[in-house]
Amino acid sequence: MKILLTYSFSSLATYIHNLLAELITNSLLLQVTEMVILGVSLIAFLVVLCFFLGYMERKVAAFMEIRLGPNRVGPKGSMQIVADTLKLLLKEGLTPDSADKFLFNLAPVIMVIGSMMVIAPIAFAKDFQLYDINIGVLYVSAVSSLGVIGILMAGWSSNNKYSLLGAMRSGAQIVSYELSVGLSLISIVVLSGSLSLGDIVRSQENGWWIIKGHIPVIISFVIFIIASTAEINRAPFDMAEAEQELTGGFHTEYAGMKFAMFLLSEYINLFVVSAVAATLFLGGWMPFHIGGLDGFNHIMDFIPSSVWFFSKTFLIIFIIMQFRWTFPRLRVDQLLTLEWKYLLPISMVNVILVTVMAIMGWHF
Amino acid sequence: MRGLIEDDYVTDEGEFVINIGPQHPSTHGVLHLKVWLDGETVKKVQPHLGFIHRSIEKMSESLSYRNFIFATSRMDYLAAHINNEACALTVEKGLQLEVPDRAKYIRTILAELTRLQSHLLWWGCTGLDLGAVTPFFYAFREREYIMEIMEETCGARLTQNFMVPGGVMYDIHPNFQKRTKEVLIQIKSKFQEYDNIMTGNVIFENRTKGVGFLSKEDAISYGVTGPTARASGVSCDIRKLIPYSAYDQVQFDEILGTGGDCYARYMIRMHEMKQSVSIIEQLIDNIPEGEFQAKTKNVIKLPKGEFYQRVETPRGELGVFIVSDGAASPYRIKYRSPGFSNLSALPLMAKGGKIGDLVAIMSTIDLVIPDIDR
Numbered sequence: 015m016k017i018l019l020t021y022s023f024s025s026l027a028t029y030i031h032n033l034l035a036e037l038i039t040n041s042l043l044l045q046v047t048e049m050v051i052l053g054v055s056l057i058a059f060l061v062v063l064c065f066f067l068g069y070m071e072r073k074v075a076a077f078m079e080i081r082l083g084p085n086r087v088g089p090k091g092s093m094q095i096v097a098d099t100l101k102l103l104l105k106e107g108l109t110p111d112s113a114d115k116f117l118f119n120l121a122p123v124i125m126v127i128g129s130m131m132v133i134a135p136i137a138f139a140k141d142f143q144l145y146d147i148n149i150g151v152l153y154v155s156a157v158s159s160l161g162v163i164g165i166l167m168a169g170w171s172s173n174n175k176y177s178l179l180g181a182m183r184s185g186a187q188i189v190s191y192e193l194s195v196g197l198s199l200i201s202i203v204v205l206s207g208s209l210s211l212g213d214i215v216r217s218q219e220n221g222w223w224i225i226k227g228h229i230p231v232i233i234s235f236v237i238f239i240i241a242s243t244a245e246i247n248r249a250p251f252d253m254a255e256a257e258q259e260l261t262g263g264f265h266t267e268y269a270g271m272k273f274a275m276f277l278l279s280e281y282i283n284l285f286v287v288s289a290v291a292a293t294l295f296l297g298g299w300m301p302f303h304i305g306g307l308d309g310f311n312h313i314m315d316f317i318p319s320s321v322w323f324f325s326k327t328f329l330i331i332f333i334i335m336q337f338r339w340t341f342p343r344l345r346v347d348q349l350l351t352l353e354w355k356y357l358l359p360i361s362m363v364n365v366i367l368v369t370v371m372a373i374m375g376w377h378f
Numbered sequence: 379m380r381g382l383i384e385d386d387y388v389t390d391e392g393e394f395v396i397n398i399g400p401q402h403p404s405t406h407g408v409l410h411l412k413v414w415l416d417g418e419t420v421k422k423v424q425p426h427l428g429f430i431h432r433s434i435e436k437m438s439e440s441l442s443y444r445n446f447i448f449a450t451s452r453m454d455y456l457a458a459h460i461n462n463e464a465c466a467l468t469v470e471k472g473l474q475l476e477v478p479d480r481a482k483y484i485r486t487i488l489a490e491l492t493r494l495q496s497h498l499l500w501w502g503c504t505g506l507d508l509g510a511v512t513p514f515f516y517a518f519r520e521r522e523y524i525m526e527i528m529e530e531t532c533g534a535r536l537t538q539n540f541m542v543p544g545g546v547m548y549d550i551h552p553n554f555q556k557r558t559k560e561v562l563i564q565i566k567s568k569f570q571e572y573d574n575i576m577t578g579n580v581i582f583e584n585r586t587k588g589v590g591f592l593s594k595e596d597a598i599s600y601g602v603t604g605p606t607a608r609a610s611g612v613s614c615d616i617r618k619l620i621p622y623s624a625y626d627q628v629q630f631d632e633i634l635g636t637g638g639d640c641y642a643r644y645m646i647r648m649h650e651m652k653q654s655v656s657i658i659e660q661l662i663d664n665i666p667e668g669e670f671q672a673k674t675k676n677v678i679k680l681p682k683g684e685f686y687q688r689v690e691t692p693r694g695e696l697g698v699f700i701v702s703d704g705a706a707s708p709y710r711i712k713y714r715s716p717g718f719s720n721l722s723a724l725p726l727m728a729k730g731g732k733i734g735d736l737v738a739i740m741s742t743i744d745l746v747i748p749d750i751d752r
Contacts, residue, residue, distance in 0.1 A: 079511065079512050079514075079515035079516075080515055080516070080519060081515060175394065175396045176396065179418070179733070249509060250509060250510075252509070257403055257509075258403050258404040258506065258508070258509060258737050259404065259733050259736075261403060339512050340510070340512060340575070341510060341579065341581050342505065342509045342510040342576075342579065342581050342582050342585060343508060343509025343510075343734070344581055344585070345584070345732055345735065346418055346732060346734060347418070347732060348585075
């Protein structure tokens, strides 16, 4: 399994590898089998994760809205989301007569594939990374914008005016906010000097960038959170869905499992965005270290790296979820105003500040 | 007629028509808006009515003067008390019947509680329309207390049917005063919370300030009434201008705005809630002893003539016009419903805005569709 770099479950990986190697002698076939196993387990992991995120969203919403949230199916209502998924699976997947059937059915698949692909370079724990691609940051920002193709496809092929309006909005929105996301990513690339996510995490050994990088990095962190909330189409930037205006926007015509796939990709996107933010700004799996204090650093090392990664990621997810249940939705022109008049100029100036800081070595 | 409507779909180059409603999350009922769009910009709005027309006015012609009142609960279902009161007042005007003070006070308190719950629901729905779901639950928390009071005293939560010609149907529940005072304390403590979550929010202010402008002249010429007109600076509070029931016994301010935009309409209603609380506070401890209902004949017959009564519902001026030929049921009834006139100004306000603005305007003129269609 060359594609996996050093693997913390290395004994398990080696065991599976040896087992398969005994059964399958053809080396190409062996590699393909291993990749299929890897892919299936990744998809299973993501689906379970999305179940959890769905449950978490309902509970956070209920907490904010002085309700109880799901509490009937399973312990504390934790199986509610499973029941809902089963319901969606059993529902008839309607395709409107006048829709472009090929694109209509392809759109949700593209959305899900687009969001799942971004997972590849993210390090979940120390030495636990699917593929430490050397242009990781570029890869993340490139692949994460694939989703808009799915949205445009869905909006166009539904042959529904609401869907088309939603798709139009989403196109304008994601293209705009991509710039701010990119620029805030660049500020970390400038500081760490590497595009590889693995290297970026390792560069935060003596403190996370949000602490080491002074105010400019805090600004890029805030901009990243705002812009990526917009990029993943979540409230208050859910222009493409805008239930009260467009009755669901690009997924107005979708039902059943196809609709569930849009939800799946929404939650995977939420996780991915938070994971990227945690990796770049909050040190990913890197424990909280203060340069020089070895005793303190050792104590922090006792907490497993995966706990660090997931707690940071879920903290950011929790914040983004609170946005959704607090703010009203922006109007479509205000959304673009926010990006082009405020976020983009600020991030441009900020990148220059960070670059100067990096050249002069002013950061810790 | 059919052909005319079909032809309307012909558009200029670059425009297209979408139908918002009759089933749409933000029309709050079965209102159909035909919207001409140029991209996101609204070029023209044409409301189509009639989806929930139940011919309440025609129906009332075959009902007695006692019974027709209760059909009006189904007009503006958020202000059932006030609709009932308007009809009862008209009949009393025709009979020249003096209503006992106790009944007047009870009517006024219940009407203000109705206004309070209607505005609370409106506040929640405005949040919902603008994309914030949480305010809806906050508003419903307090509205529920009011509904419980209604349930206890009137026996119903929404369509109370509590007003009869000559007073109210029953005396108030023994708990009424105690619980109302508790609820007022509860609601007063929550106004700050409402402001925190909605009023000061930057996104909310951007969505509403300067949106859906209605000038004072237009408000008058379109016959707009209620908070919508008062936001444009038109003094039109019937409670103040032509006091009925116990409104001449209480001190309250008519809230006037100058903005004429969605934000002004929002602020007017927020302040009106506080005024309603103050009105109830002035009355609740001073309900006079005595009869709660004047003596009326079993079969009420109005003298021959025309009778008109105006009241202030949460949405504006409700007028009840009865033509009587001396029989036991009205010869002709016409309701001047506030929603209908307010809706007529919607195309004017929405023109040139975005789709999001249209939703904001619709929610701040507080449409209740059964009130428009009747």
